[in-house]
Amino acid sequence: MSTITSNETWHTRAAERTPGGVHSNARLVGAETVFVRGEGPWLWDVEGQRYADYMLGRGPAYLGHSPATVLDAVQAASVNGMCLGHATPLEVEATEAMLSVIPWAERVRFTSSGTEAVQAALRLARAATGRSIVIQFEGQYHGWVDGVSVVPGASAHQPAPATKGQAPSSYHDTLLLPWNDLALLEQTFLDHSEQIAAVIMEPINIFGGVMPVDGFLAGSRLLTEQHGALLIFDEVVTGFRLAPGSAAGLLGVTPDLATYAKAMGSGWPVSAVAGAARWFDGVASDQVRLSGTYNGNAAAMAAVIATVDMTRDGSVHRAVDTYGRTLMERLVVTAAEQGVALSANGFPSGFWLSFDGLDTPDSDAAAFRLAALLRAHHVIMYRRTWLSSAAHDAEAMEFSVAAFAAALGDDD
Ligand SMILES: Cc1ncc(COP(=O)(O)O)c(C=O)c1O
Structure with a gap:
């Protein structure tokens, strides 16, 4: 493993040889951050910054990263x-x-x-x-x-x-x-x-x-x-x-x-x-x-x-659902505290946010903007969807809710 520790250096090196620097077009957004490790609910980029991950590789890491x-x-x-x-x-x-x-x-x-x-x-x-x-x-x-x-x-x-x-x-x-x-x-x-x-x-x-x-x-x-x-x-x-x-x-x-x-x-x-x-x-x-x-x-x-x-016995799913349900509730309450009317729809282990109170298609521009702001606060979600895993815990919850509040505050 090279000792180069800059996102920019790695991304430049990637983009010189791979279109967009990524191997799936779904990853073009955010390609400038290069990740080196995933463990439980967290990802680390090459600069050592830690992110709470609600994208989970777009679905696979249901048990968390590296179970x-x-x-x-x-x-x-x-x-x-x-x-x-x-x-x-x-x-x-x-x-x-x-x-x-x-x-x-x-x-x-x-x-x-x-x-x-x-x-x-x-x-x-x-x-x-x-x-x-x-x-x-x-x-x-x-x-x-x-x-x-x-x-x-x-x-x-x-x-x-x-x-x-x-x-x-x-x-x-x-x-x-x-x-x-x-x-x-x-x-x-x-x-x-x-x-x-x-x-x-x-x-x-x-x-x-x-x-x-x-x-x-x-x-x-x-x-x-x-x-x-x-x-x-x-x-x-x-x-x-x-x-x-x-x-x-x-x-x-x-x-x-x-x-x-x-x-x-x-x-x-x-x-x-x-x-x-x-x-x-x-x-x-x-x-x-x-x-x-x-x-x-x-x-x-x-x-x-x-x-x-x-x-198989459903206990993991019940635990993930409990985490996801709490997260849904806390994000909605956090938004309300800042005067933002938000609804969370879907299932606890995979829910999505709507700003207009309606279950609208994913053209919801406000949600996309929020995803970008959240990334700056080291929370990663995909499109407007939050996926939870069996590894998300109290630490991830507090980190994520605080980041969400800060991201909403940035959106003025
Ligand atoms: C519902 C659905 N079907 C099929 C696919 C394609 O899967 P893959 O990217 O593994 O080819 C995806 C990928 O996100 C998906 O969400």
């Missing part, structure tokens, strides 16, 4: 070879662990990132239905791959690409609808009779921050059933965070397939698609191909097993 139990399990598993390229007992045990906390599912395929799990789920849905069109919702994110990477276009039938570099053919079969509009979803099914393979949604969009209205999830379930399409829950963020395993139980609606990543591996790169056995027909015979060199690698599997073991 000792998971780290030990990963180290023990890794010495026997990382990528054996064959079936392993670790894969079997990780699969069984997953299914023990996703009671509605019968099959699991591991992948390595959320994007890959989504791609796998869409392929399974298209294979099972023999149809092409996939419906998704505005303001939701399912990864950076071309087919799902769309923004509103001229009409619901013509989504626009989210980025340069996408061939129009890649999102030709993607329809992008407004969230929470059940009547439009029904009409879209009628307009595209027997062409729709799946509806994919983040049932709770933690980073976008718009709750489903009453009946939207259940209505989507009914419509997909009626029209022979699959309902896919993208639980890459909600899974293992809102509940041990699947959040679907909490929401009272069971999808056909769901994707998982982030919190399920406590920071080690792992993801999965899970669902009923019949949706995986054709995979074992190689008619439906799902591949990946790193799928099921030893570190990932050990991380999943250790994470499920630690969280």
Whole structure:
């Protein structure tokens, strides 16, 4: 490790060889601070400054950074070879662990990132239905791959690409609808009779921050059933965070397939698609191909097993929720003391702030400005969302509330 200790030096060095100095465009904001260590609820930059972290790597560090139990399990598993390229007992045990906390599912395929799990789920849905069109919702994110990477276009039938570099053919079969509009979803099914393979949604969009209205999830379930399409829950963020395993139980609606990543591996790169056995027909015979060199690698599997073991009984989730609920309340009260009307919506382990009292989409400029001010006071959150972990404690709470009060004071 070099002894250079300036953020600026490291960032300059990074940006000379890597576009923006970061390896994911989601990290372009804040790229000028370079981090060297994460432990529990804290991050340290190369200058030795400590930050309370509510971004948690955008979700994975549900147990806090560097959780000792998971780290030990990963180290023990890794010495026997990382990528054996064959079936392993670790894969079997990780699969069984997953299914023990996703009671509605019968099959699991591991992948390595959320994007890959989504791609796998869409392929399974298209294979099972023999149809092409996939419906998704505005303001939701399912990864950076071309087919799902769309923004509103001229009409619901013509989504626009989210980025340069996408061939129009890649999102030709993607329809992008407004969230929470059940009547439009029904009409879209009628307009595209027997062409729709799946509806994919983040049932709770933690980073976008718009709750489903009453009946939207259940209505989507009914419509997909009626029209022979699959309902896919993208639980890459909600899974293992809102509940041990699947959040679907909490929401009272069971999808056909769901994707998982982030919190399920406590920071080690792992993801999965899970669902009923019949949706995986054709995979074992190689008619439906799902591949990946790193799928099921030893570190990932050990991380999943250790994470499920630690969280299965729900006590970790109850503790995280208690912390998050207290934080929600204290941030709202702190804001009120300064004459700022603020609401905290969502779930304690992943909530978001609104300045207008409404549960509005994440274009809330005031919340974004606050995130920048908070960073100056050494608190990190992402967009307008606060993620809590099992490692957040009384010290982190007092530090964060004081920083929040100071940041609001700066916003005059
Ligand atoms: C809901 C959701 N789905 C999919 C993804 C893509 O996951 P990854 O970045 O691991 O490819 C993300 C990433 O943030 C996500 O939030």
